[in-house]
Amino acid sequence: MAPVLNGRIIFNQIPEKYPVPGQTVIYDTSKKIDLDTVPLHGGVLIKILDLSIDPYMRSRMRPPEVRSYLPAFELGKSIVGFGIGMVIRSENAKYKAGDHVYGILECQHYSVHDTSDLRVLENKHKLPWSTYLGVLGMPGKTAYMAWKEFSDAKKGETVFVSAGAGPVGSLVLQLAKMDGLTTIGSAGSQEKLDFMKEIGTDVCFNYKEGNTLKILRDAKGIDIYWDNVGGETLDHALATAHLNGRFIECGMISGYNTGLNAPMPNLIQIIAQSLTLHGFIVTRLEAKYEEEFYKVLPPLVESGKIKHKEEITNGLEKVGDVILAVQKGDNKAKAVIHVADD
Amino acid sequence: MAPVLNGRIIFNQIPEKYPVPGQTVIYDTSKKIDLDTVPLHGGVLIKILDLSIDPYMRSRMRPPEVRSYLPAFELGKSIVGFGIGMVIRSENAKYKAGDHVYGILECQHYSVHDTSDLRVLENKHKLPWSTYLGVLGMPGKTAYMAWKEFSDAKKGETVFVSAGAGPVGSLVLQLAKMDGLTTIGSAGSQEKLDFMKEIGTDVCFNYKEGNTLKILRDAKGIDIYWDNVGGETLDHALATAHLNGRFIECGMISGYNTGLNAPMPNLIQIIAQSLTLHGFIVTRLEAKYEEEFYKVLPPLVESGKIKHKEEITNGLEKVGDVILAVQKGDNKAKAVIHVADD
Numbered sequence: 001m002a003p004v005l006n007g008r009i010i011f012n013q014i015p016e017k018y019p020v021p022g023q024t025v026i027y028d029t030s031k032k033i034d035l036d037t038v039p040l041h042g043g044v045l046i047k048i049l050d051l052s053i054d055p056y057m058r059s060r061m062r063p064p065e066v067r068s069y070l071p072a073f074e075l076g077k078s079i080v081g082f083g084i085g086m087v088i089r090s091e092n093a094k095y096k097a098g099d100h101v102y103g104i105l106e107c108q109h110y111s112v113h114d115t116s117d118l119r120v121l122e123n124k125h126k127l128p129w130s131t132y133l134g135v136l137g138m139p140g141k142t143a144y145m146a147w148k149e150f151s152d153a154k155k156g157e158t159v160f161v162s163a164g165a166g167p168v169g170s171l172v173l174q175l176a177k178m179d180g181l182t183t184i185g186s187a188g189s190q191e192k193l194d195f196m197k198e199i200g201t202d203v204c205f206n207y208k209e210g211n212t213l214k215i216l217r218d219a220k221g222i223d224i225y226w227d228n229v230g231g232e233t234l235d236h237a238l239a240t241a242h243l244n245g246r247f248i249e250c251g252m253i254s255g256y257n258t259g260l261n262a263p264m265p266n267l268i269q270i271i272a273q274s275l276t277l278h279g280f281i282v283t284r285l286e287a288k289y290e291e292e293f294y295k296v297l298p299p300l301v302e303s304g305k306i307k308h309k310e311e312i313t314n315g316l317e318k319v320g321d322v323i324l325a326v327q328k329g330d331n332k333a334k335a336v337i338h339v340a341d342d
Numbered sequence: 343m344a345p346v347l348n349g350r351i352i353f354n355q356i357p358e359k360y361p362v363p364g365q366t367v368i369y370d371t372s373k374k375i376d377l378d379t380v381p382l383h384g385g386v387l388i389k390i391l392d393l394s395i396d397p398y399m400r401s402r403m404r405p406p407e408v409r410s411y412l413p414a415f416e417l418g419k420s421i422v423g424f425g426i427g428m429v430i431r432s433e434n435a436k437y438k439a440g441d442h443v444y445g446i447l448e449c450q451h452y453s454v455h456d457t458s459d460l461r462v463l464e465n466k467h468k469l470p471w472s473t474y475l476g477v478l479g480m481p482g483k484t485a486y487m488a489w490k491e492f493s494d495a496k497k498g499e500t501v502f503v504s505a506g507a508g509p510v511g512s513l514v515l516q517l518a519k520m521d522g523l524t525t526i527g528s529a530g531s532q533e534k535l536d537f538m539k540e541i542g543t544d545v546c547f548n549y550k551e552g553n554t555l556k557i558l559r560d561a562k563g564i565d566i567y568w569d570n571v572g573g574e575t576l577d578h579a580l581a582t583a584h585l586n587g588r589f590i591e592c593g594m595i596s597g598y599n600t601g602l603n604a605p606m607p608n609l610i611q612i613i614a615q616s617l618t619l620h621g622f623i624v625t626r627l628e629a630k631y632e633e634e635f636y637k638v639l640p641p642l643v644e645s646g647k648i649k650h651k652e653e654i655t656n657g658l659e660k661v662g663d664v665i666l667a668v669q670k671g672d673n674k675a676k677a678v679i680h681v682a683d684d
Contacts, residue, residue, distance in 0.1 A: 059614075067614075068614050069613075069614040069615070230609060230610070234609075249612045249613050250613070251613065252609065252610050252613065255607075255609075255610065259607060260605070260606060260607045260608075260609055260610060261605050261607065263602075263603050263605070264602060264606050264609070265597075265601060265602045265603065266602075267572060267576075267594065267597075267602055267606070268572070268594050268597065268602060269621075270591045270619060270621035271411075271591050271592065271593065271594065271621045271622070271623065272401075272409075272410050272411040272621070272623070273411070273621065274621050274622050274623055274626055275619075275621045276618065276619065276620055276621065277612060277617075277618065277619040278618055279611075279612035279613040279614075279615065279616050279617045279618065280613070280616050281613065281614070281616055284616055
């Protein structure tokens with residue numbers, strides 16, 4: 001077969017604040033690939049089907065010398081992210097042509113992969129493959145594993161979840177409800193508030209209206225705060241936390257693009273209320289919870305007991321736009337780029 | 343016997359920033375007490391010997407409606423603090439005249455006390471009574487109990503202790519050294535640095551020189567941060583914490599008088615490095631560790647294996663000056679007011 005186009009999303013420029021579509025990353029069409037002959041070096045050739053666009057990706061768009069938990073994207077190379085692919089050819093006996101795999105993939109049409117982090121998806125429940133990027137992917141694992149590990153949730157307690165309509169937050173809200181907690185969720189649009197209502201959230205509010213502190217006070221304070229945003233919202237959660245409150249520090253998107261500069265006068269409540277703040281990265285919890293997660297969650301999703309929502313955008317070339325939408329909160333639900341059908 | 347003067351330190355005015363001697367608290371000589379006839383209502387009459395002046399006391403000098411872990415001092419009434427007293431008369435069989443007791447006492451010459459929080463000190467090791475306000479009192483308990491509960495210290499790790507020459511910090515540094523850690527301590531005067539050196543601290547530095555971040559980086563980062571000061575120092579500790587670092591949040595004196603307004607751009611490291619921040623108040627750990635503390639620590643202090651330092655000021659009327667010195671860090675060691683001899 002003749003070589004085919006292998007479009008790629010290349011990291012082109014380190015953004016100063018928000019990533020700029022067509023500038024921070026660009027869609028490059030200069031490369032072709034011969035699917036029959038490209039050397040695999042013991043790995044697999046994958047056709048990319050779906051790519052996940054997530055808030056944390058902003059942290060990789062930095063100079064390599066700045067410390068963070070994942071390496072910086074390399075300028076001039078393809079960016080990478082969680083994705084679903086189909087194996088086309090394999091030199092590793094664990095993977096065969098036609099297998100669907102999940103892992104950190106290059107944002108390209110095709111990719112030669114060394115298989116070190118690839119998981120074959122069984123999909124016994126015949127769910128759409130994109131599901132394995134959201135509620136059954138990294139965001140779902142983040143919510144499930146850290147809730148199990150850190151929440152110490154007790155029936156009757158109150159949890160506040162910021163970015164509560166997102167793929168992480170909405171699963172946390174549902175897990176908390178199952179544990180018998182009163183749930184409070186914040187988001188930035190009516191559509192997101194509606195989704196939080198649909199999944200049974202007791203108190204839903206739009207953080208853009210600026211009443212976070214009042215709403216948490218009216219709710220008589222909180223026992224658990226699931227933090228996806230940091231900044232002033234974190235400070236308000238500190239101000240209203242009960243004695244022995246638990247904070248699960250999952251993300252601080254309010255500062256990813258403009259810096260974490262909000263004053264934090266209520267940090268003192270960490271001491272006054274004997275709070276514990278747990279920071280984590282989901283990959284560090286996977287060894288403990290991964291098999292349980294893939295056993296427990298898919299049937300709950302299939303039966304509709306756990307609800308989730310996706311916003312699928314067609315076309316690899318749209319990655320830059322969707323990256324910006326996710327950073328701004330302009331996306332409507334879990335952002336997925338659909339690259340190709342099976 | 344005729345009534346005698348019962349001088350008192352009265353809370354006179356809520357300070358805006360630093361407490362002002364002669365204004366925030368005043369020494370009042372308007373009351374007398376008849377030691378033979380004053381009614382005890384089932385409690386004890388105590389002669390106050392020594393009073394502890396501690397950083398946390400600033401948090402009680404606030405309007406009563408502001409939330410904190412201890413009630414605000416009441417305007418026009420005596421302030422209270424940890425102290426040592428001798429029982430003069432008792433209507434409770436657990437206490438007899440001549441007993442030395444430890445507890446939260448009124449800053450007065452004499453006090454009628456309901457005994458609910460009073461501990462009789464045995465002092466088998468014949469240590470000066472003031473010792474039971476410092477290394478063997480609340481500060482010592484704070485260091486010992488929280489180090490046991492939260493440090494998860496492992497030989498070869500590195501700990502950074504701010505206010506490392508104080509009664510809490512200096513005991514933490516010594517406990518950490520006993521556990522085989524590399525120790526880094528900061529303080530604000532040469533005398534304090536000398537004391538940290540004397541107790542075996544590996545790296546001592548004066549935070550006023552503004553090199554905290556560089557010094558922590560040169561030390562290749564930290565595994566544990568014992569925080570007595572909050573603010574920018576906390577941010578620098580976050581910036582240099584290793585994966586799975588533990589932060590023991592004991593105090594934030596940098597903000598007690600001027601507010602916690604330092605920007606905290608490195609809060610994101612809580613997530614990136616999977617840090618855990620433990621806030622606590624020592625009284626909430628006492629049930630678990632108190633008997634162990636009074637068994638383990640006094641012999642170590644008597645033998646000189648654990649070193650400590652006190653700055654004793656004579657005269658109840660000096661309380662206001664010493665309160666300010668402690669807030670500014672101008673005291674030289676654990677601040678004690680000596681009110682009267684046995």
